[in-house]
Amino acid sequence: MLIDKIKVIVFDLGNVLIYFDYGRLKFNLNKIETGLGDRFIKKYYENYHVHQQYEKWELNNDEFLKIMLEWCENKIDAEAFKHIYADLFTENIETTKLLAKLKDNYQLVLLSNTNFIHQKYGWEQFSFLKYFDKFILSHEVGAIKPEDKIYKAVENFTNQLPEYHLFIDDIEEYVYGAKKRGWKGIQFVANEKLLSDLKSHSILT
Structure with missing residues (x-):
């Protein structure tokens, strides 16, 4: 089992917390x-x-x-x-239901390549967003994953060292971009696999 000093869990939005079609x-x-x-x-x-x-x-x-x-x-x-x-989005309840528990012990940040219309007219409605301490959104930062600037924007908010961040994203290239900064990373492929990965990082038991 890995023993990590993780203080911040950073979630991607699309195809992790919500599905889009x-x-x-x-x-x-x-x-x-x-x-x-x-x-x-x-x-x-x-x-x-x-x-x-x-x-x-x-x-x-x-x-x-x-x-x-x-x-x-x-x-x-x-x-x-x-x-x-x-009108594209559906909540991935199997993952979003973890947020309340994670919030007790970790800072939660949402990191997304998204846009103003999708936010205002689409995903902003979801109630699980209340668990996040901060949204870092591409159209507000002026950068998209895997550009270094957008990961740095997360660190500027959390004021934590890179190695204290764990990033969860469905796209391997974006996880790699975070790892290049010194973050931990999990590629989301399925809800069950995410549970296993979080347990391996001693985040869930």
Whole structure:
């Protein structure tokens, strides 16, 4: 069993605490016009750098929405798009139910590549967020994982040494980015595996 001096547990959001499904976006756009969702999703993935620019706030809301509405062939207005674009998320209750217990002994930080619309119109509603001491969000920091700047933003808040942080993310590259700073890391692959990994770090018994 590992004996770690962990003081901070840093959680990714998407596909760890919540699941997201762009198929719902495609489905809802296809209800507006047959094939619209398919065409939109194709453009979205072919131009994924636009998504990343928005996550880093290199594009503001108006700039991003202008592009999105063009990709929707102007068949929808901005307010309706925001709701459809953020209707993606489902809570992973098997993991979020751990937060209350973890909160008793650890500082909890949420670290996410996300954007303003997904936050305000989507995941901000979830009640489990109350357990977090801080959200470190890409569109507020101006950096995305695995860029060093976003991990440093966590340390600036916690005021703890790198080795006192444990990061949980579903993407191996992002976990590696944290480990390069000296953090501990767990790649999330399944709820049962996360429980086992937390026990191996003596966080759960």
